[in-house]
Amino acid sequence: MSAQTLPNPTKVQPTSTTRPAITPEFIDDYINNRVEQYAGWYDKKCGPVKQRHLYIKAISVIGGAVVPVLVNLTWEFAPMAATFVSLLVVILVSWDSVYQYGKQWKNYRSTEQFLRQETIFFQHRVGFYSDMDDNRAFRIYVERVETAIAQENAVTLDTLTRESNTGKAGTKEG
Numbered sequence: 332m333s334a335q336t337l338p339n340p341t342k343v344q345p346t347s348t349t350r351p352a353i354t355p356e357f358i359d360d361y362i363n364n365r366v367e368q369y370a371g372w373y374d375k376k377c378g379p380v381k382q383r384h385l386y387i388k389a390i391s392v393i394g395g396a397v398v399p400v401l402v403n404l405t406w407e408f409a410p411m412a413a414t415f416v417s418l419l420v421v422i423l424v425s426w427d428s429v430y431q432y433g434k435q436w437k438n439y440r441s442t443e444q445f446l447r448q449e450t451i452f453f454q455h456r457v458g459f460y461s462d463m464d465d466n467r468a469f470r471i472y473v474e475r476v477e478t479a480i481a482q483e484n485a486v487t488l489d490t491l492t493r494e495s496n497t498g499k500a501g502t503k504e505g
Contacts, residue, residue, distance in 0.1 A: 353469045361469075362454075366446055366476055373443035373483075377436055384432035387423045394420040431490050438490075442483040449475055 394416045401413035427433070452458040453472040460468045 353466050358465075358469055361473065362450060366450055369480055370443050370446040370450075373439045373446070377439040377443060380432050380439060381436040383430075384427065384436050387427045387432065391420050391423050391427075394423075434490050435487060438483060438486055442479055445479050446476060449479070 398413050398416050398420070401409045401416060406412075449472065453460050453468060456463065456468065459471060459475075463471070
């Protein structure tokens with residue numbers, strides 16, 4: 332979500348005056364049942380993905396440091412141990428390159444933080460929402476929230492699809 336493009340509220344044209352007024356209950360319902368649901372999901376998914384990413388990185392770094400030591404040992408199983416550790420490192424690095432845990436973690440966390448920050452800005456009428464009436468502010472808030480959610484979904488899908496297609500020999504994306 333780092334490169335997301337969100338609507339500029341100063342360029343959003345007024346909507347039809349025939350729309351009903353947005354009630355405080357409607358706003359609360361949207362925040363509690365849509366925004367908080369997504370923010371909570373991103374927050375929940377972020378922890379395990381971060382943990383996987385850091386474990387893979389730590390094991391890979393330690394394994395990479397251990398292999399040269401194993402190669403120089405005179406122990407009879409040292410070559411086999413070095414091969415096993417090297418293989419483990421390759422598998423872990425490959426696994427991480429397919430599932431992109433680091434990118435997913437950052438994407439989930441930034442989207443979750445954006446949704447929560449945007450809600451605070453909207454509720455306190457600061458930033459983009461200052462000097463706006465409730466209807467206009469809410470419409471822009473919904474547009475920015477939904478854009479952020481859609482962009483996060485697209486970035487995650489693109490990252491995972493691109494990485495899985497990269498490993499296929501002789502295929503072309505059309």
